[in-house]
Amino acid sequence: MKNKIFVTISFVLFAFCFAVFYLGLQKPNIYTPKLDKQIELPNFAGNDFFSGEKVISDNLLKKNSYYIINIWASWCIPCRAEHSFLMALKNKNFNLLGINYKDNNSNAQSFLNELGNPYSKILSDKNGVTSIELGAYGVPETFIVNKEKKIIKKIIGPINNENFNEILELIK
Amino acid sequence: MKKLIFFITFFIFLSNNYLLAVDKPSELENKIFKNLRCLICQGQSIYDSQSDFAESMKIVVRKNLETGMSEKDIYQFMKKNYGEWVLYNPEINKGTYLLWSLPIILFVIGGAIIIRKLGVFKK
Amino acid sequence: MTFNFIGNYSVIISLFLSFAIFFRTIFRLKNLNELIKIDLKKLIFFQFFFILVSFICLLILFINSEFSNITVYYNSHTTKPFFYKVSGLWGNHEGSLLLWLLILTLINFLYFSKSYNRSTKERLLTVIFQQIIIFGFTAFLIFTSNPFNEIFPSPKEGLGLNPILQDPLLAIHPPILYLGYVSTSIIFSSALSSLVMGNVNSKWASHIKNWILCSWIFLTGGILLGSIWAYYELGWGGFWFWDPVENISLMPWISLTALLHCILVLEKRSSLGSWSIILCISTFTLSVCGTFLVRSGILNSVHTFANDPERGLYILIFLFFIIFLSLILYFFYEDKLNFSNKSFGLITKESHILINNWFLMYFLSVILIGTIYPIFLEVISNQRISVGPPFFNKLIIPFLIPFLIFMSLGPNLGWLSSKKIEKKIILLTFFIINLFLSFFILKIIGKVKLLTLLLLAANFYLFFTTVKDFLKKGYKNFSQTVSHLGFSLLILSIILNAIFSKEIIANLKVGEGLSFENNQIIFKKIETSSGPNFEKIVGVFIIKDKKKIDTKFMPEVRIYNQPEVITSEAFIKTSIFKDRFLVINPVKDKTYFNVRYQEKPLMVWIWISTILIIIGGCINFLRNEK
Numbered sequence: 001m002k003n004k005i006f007v008t009i010s011f012v013l014f015a016f017c018f019a020v021f022y023l024g025l026q027k028p029n030i031y032t033p034k035l036d037k038q039i040e041l042p043n044f045a046g047n048d049f050f051s052g053e054k055v056i057s058d059n060l061l062k063k064n065s066y067y068i069i070n071i072w073a074s075w076c077i078p079c080r081a082e083h084s085f086l087m088a089l090k091n092k093n094f095n096l097l098g099i100n101y102k103d104n105n106s107n108a109q110s111f112l113n114e115l116g117n118p119y120s121k122i123l124s125d126k127n128g129v130t131s132i133e134l135g136a137y138g139v140p141e142t143f144i145v146n147k148e149k150k151i152i153k154k155i156i157g158p159i160n161n162e163n164f165n166e167i168l169e170l171i172k
Numbered sequence: 173m174k175k176l177i178f179f180i181t182f183f184i185f186l187s188n189n190y191l192l193a194v195d196k197p198s199e200l201e202n203k204i205f206k207n208l209r210c211l212i213c214q215g216q217s218i219y220d221s222q223s224d225f226a227e228s229m230k231i232v233v234r235k236n237l238e239t240g241m242s243e244k245d246i247y248q249f250m251k252k253n254y255g256e257w258v259l260y261n262p263e264i265n266k267g268t269y270l271l272w273s274l275p276i277i278l279f280v281i282g283g284a285i286i287i288r289k290l291g292v293f294k295k
Numbered sequence: 296m297t298f299n300f301i302g303n304y305s306v307i308i309s310l311f312l313s314f315a316i317f318f319r320t321i322f323r324l325k326n327l328n329e330l331i332k333i334d335l336k337k338l339i340f341f342q343f344f345f346i347l348v349s350f351i352c353l354l355i356l357f358i359n360s361e362f363s364n365i366t367v368y369y370n371s372h373t374t375k376p377f378f379y380k381v382s383g384l385w386g387n388h389e390g391s392l393l394l395w396l397l398i399l400t401l402i403n404f405l406y407f408s409k410s411y412n413r414s415t416k417e418r419l420l421t422v423i424f425q426q427i428i429i430f431g432f433t434a435f436l437i438f439t440s441n442p443f444n445e446i447f448p449s450p451k452e453g454l455g456l457n458p459i460l461q462d463p464l465l466a467i468h469p470p471i472l473y474l475g476y477v478s479t480s481i482i483f484s485s486a487l488s489s490l491v492m493g494n495v496n497s498k499w500a501s502h503i504k505n506w507i508l509c510s511w512i513f514l515t516g517g518i519l520l521g522s523i524w525a526y527y528e529l530g531w532g533g534f535w536f537w538d539p540v541e542n543i544s545l546m547p548w549i550s551l552t553a554l555l556h557c558i559l560v561l562e563k564r565s566s567l568g569s570w571s572i573i574l575c576i577s578t579f580t581l582s583v584c585g586t587f588l589v590r591s592g593i594l595n596s597v598h599t600f601a602n603d604p605e606r607g608l609y610i611l612i613f614l615f616f617i618i619f620l621s622l623i624l625y626f627f628y629e630d631k632l633n634f635s636n637k638s639f640g641l642i643t644k645e646s647h648i649l650i651n652n653w654f655l656m657y658f659l660s661v662i663l664i665g666t667i668y669p670i671f672l673e674v675i676s677n678q679r680i681s682v683g684p685p686f687f688n689k690l691i692i693p694f695l696i697p698f699l700i701f702m703s704l705g706p707n708l709g710w711l712s713s714k715k716i717e718k719k720i721i722l723l724t725f726f727i728i729n730l731f732l733s734f735f736i737l738k739i740i741g742k743v744k745l746l747t748l749l750l751l752a753a754n755f756y757l758f759f760t761t762v763k764d765f766l767k768k769g770y771k772n773f774s775q776t777v778s779h780l781g782f783s784l785l786i787l788s789i790i791l792n793a794i795f796s797k798e799i800i801a802n803l804k805v806g807e808g809l810s811f812e813n814n815q816i817i818f819k820k821i822e823t824s825s826g827p828n829f830e831k832i833v834g835v836f837i838i839k840d841k842k843k844i845d846t847k848f849m850p851e852v853r854i855y856n857q858p859e860v861i862t863s864e865a866f867i868k869t870s871i872f873k874d875r876f877l878v879i880n881p882v883k884d885k886t887y888f889n890v891r892y893q894e895k896p897l898m899v900w901i902w903i904s905t906i907l908i909i910i911g912g913c914i915n916f917l918r919n920e921k
Contacts, residue, residue, distance in 0.1 A: 007626050014622065018615050021593070024670040025607045029595045031214060031679060033254045042253060102224065128228025129235065135253030137211055138225065202798075209681050215538055215596040217683070222880055222889075260683025267678045271668045275661045275690055282653045290639050290646050 033137060038150040041143075044133035046123035049100055049108070055123060066094035066171045067145040070119070071131050073103045074111035076139045082158035083115045089164075090118040094171050098122040101131055101139045144170055204233055204246055207260045217260060299364055302352030303443040305345040306393075309400070310433045312342040317426040320419050327416060335422060339407050342429070343400040350397045353442055357384050363449030366390055366442045372455035372857040374828040382466030383456045388590065388606075389442035391469055396432055398470070398477045403429065406481045406506070413502065420488030421481075427620075428480050431613045439606045455857030458829070464524045472517030472544065478510035479547060479579045482554075486575030487624055493631035495572060500562035503575075505919050507558055511551050512912040518544050519905045527865050532798070532876045532893040534901065537684045539594040542666045543585035546659055550578040553655040556648050566645055569632040570652070576621045581663075583614045593670060647705040654698040661690045693746060695786065699753035700726075702779065703760040706772065722760075729755040742794060750790060757783040774918065778911025784904035788897040798893040802882055815839040816892055829855040831864075834879045834888060848877045874898035 098119035205219035218226035591607020733751035808817035
């Protein structure tokens, strides 16, 4: 009797392990941070891209307004691709904040001259600290912040058509 | 059996006595670096990784230490930004109770089997 | 072209041979009473021979850099040194699987020709189990990872081998490790067949013991090589990262070590039979499980392997088939293992081995759970966590203390059970002396922690009792003495290394310097030169130590051209007491270098003590062979 229980348990365990490994194989092994609930926008600091003044997030972000925070760099090729979407988002009913990630100022300047400047404000992030404080993964990355200063969406990688419509949907 | 339980609690107590004493600030820094996992080179801690991302992360950790954040605060901060995955030392929560306790449970079961086998309590 | 063709078809022939042997053996088993000589030896030899042929074909393709072969194209390059063209063969998934098969069939052949003293039925059964394994891996090679695929038109140049793998130690690491892994398959098949035969006894134990030892020696050696490589190539002075891939190699080793101790009891006293069988099965299962976890890419690790979920699925099914088979056989034939159920008593050889196994199984379970728990958690609750060094350290290190103490008491059982109270007192005072010794050592450096103190004391205890045993008993248990001494030295050097390691990290320009604990580190200049398939930047450093002695350090940064990868080669000055380790890394804008200087005490002793452990195994092996 005791033996039978033991046998059953081992076969159940066996089947369970198989199922878990099988399902585990279907999942990606690379980790990308996902936003499963709205989180408070962390405090961050950086220098103004043009004036070089120090800016902290508390002073920068006003209440009751949507923000889109976009991390970009002139050396990043996908950023070029998503730029047209950002331009299309310019002058809507929210603020577009750019964070220039580990970039050379003059290169970034010519990037903007060439493709246009959609941002209402740009912080320059020379050593990557600002983006880490924000919880960003790399460039390009886009955060959507609602009126309560909560991050409601993170887009890792360039914005595409689908994301674009989603953004417009979110900040109506 | 009582002895066995005592024995185990003693060792669990011991395990919180870290092997590496942390005296100097630079040692604390390294300890934190070793406990944070890099998101770019995903198999490495930011201490071992040479990626840009890890370098920036190190700067942030240093900066936070300077502003007086404790080790725990920094882990919380990183966890909030990047999820539990970045911590190499898994926190004890609903998902990890089993992780921490299962080896100990197995150890106790093994001990019970051996005690029976050795016939310690049979006269 | 021709070699591709020959190689491809010899593997297929080998697969068919596997079929042939399998059915022939089953046929033979049915008509056993005919008492004919078994003529399987030739077939088994040919199976090995054809794999050897295809291996040689692939080798020739690699040496001739024939890029029409896709494996060669992805992993070789004409400018690569000859040695790495050869080792490039197993520096990738397909080729390494072929090497695995080669060793598997070779060992199968060796076993078959050396096991003539066993009963015919047992040999036939072993052949059947072996053929299942060989068939599984051959089919895996052919259907999911054929090394002989071609590309047309054939490219002019290959993509090159990952430079991090272009290293002499890493070139010999896989063959050695595989010898260890693959021999566990023999242990597995032999255990299953003797289980079915119902002859798990001391005769079987002495028969399989040498295979266990052999496998254990190679596995230990393989892990050592990998560790040394990680130390100077990958690591920042670390040699063990508790990375999944490393854990996976450690698990069969622990299981095998437990088995090694058990089999001695089975041989001498005919007990612990069913536990030994379980260990035989679990060792091989853990090896295959390791293959699954590594090759499927279900875990992510520093040691990157090409991943493919389809391959993962294949090995997963194969792995669970093997586990299923062994479970069924075990439960079905368990009654045949009629070992007496009487208890061993507290102070006997059996009890000592059981306690040793108890701890080893605990360490194994910590590592196993720590490695696969994240997969389970993700599947079940979508929560993603990392389990890293702190987890393993916390759960393993404290338990090392009683483990070490039991390890020292084990060979002294005679003393413990003796009626004379003085002998017990000697053992106790011995421990107290060691406790004081460790306390003083720690006091001097001012790092007294209870855990470290006890660990150090337990370790010294093991060390001195082993030395005492040697002086008392001489060469009687020489292999055990050597291995145990090696183990205590290993733990001792790891602890002291962890406590005393010092390091400094800074960004420096040429001409700059920094001071570090009475040392002056000066960055003199950089020189550039080129190697066979890389350019190198050599940083010239002068380090002045306390006694004002200058030492020149020349760490390198290598820029490989195919594929374009930058690697850092550490410069290590090794001495008996400490390693001085300097490594540089270019910082993004190239004017600064990230400089890391470390002093790692007793580093070389970690390697020496592991070699000592291996030597212990070798001594035992040679004694048995006589």
